[in-house]
Amino acid sequence: MDSSSSSSAAGLGAVDPQLQHFIEVETQKQRFQQLVHQMTELCWCMDKPGPKLDSRAEACFVNCVERFIDTSQFILNRLEQTQKSKPVFSESLSD
Amino acid sequence: MEGGFGSDFGGSGSGKLDPGLIMEQVKVQIAVANAQELLQRMTDKCFRKCIGKPGGSLDNSEQCIAMCMDRYMDAWNTVSRAYNSRLQRERANM
8 A cells, every 4th residue: 555655646746735645544444444344254253143243242253353453463573573584575576 | 326426526627626526526436335345245144144045036035134234234333343442452552
């Protein structure tokens, strides 16, 4: 996402700062929405849908969201550490 | 409906683009895209949960699908709240 916002700025010359801010805000909102869509599907804690969302299912969803974020952070951190010693993504890949 | 989705990007004949109007139209398009995504995922989930062996009609499955839609929205809202809380917590810890 970062490269797209800087390349759009480069392409248009000076981008209206109001528009730039708008793009940043909407992009962030979209990331949020996308993750909610994904986690709702991934974390589906019900066999057959009933007449209401019971407290066990609700707790299950909440736990799943927290663990998903934990997992994502863990992966980023560990990748950062292992990249320092043994680069997985070498420079030549970006050529 | 035709003209409503951005055929006129706020030019209004003056030759200048109105950023305000563009932003409004972009917001609408984003909202539409999100609704489509929600609908597609909900349909997929509820089809899988409610329709075991596709028969000649929906009759028996309609009640299941209706409940599934409601539960899907409940779930979506729960996930949205939980994720938002987590983000607030992360920001508070920075």
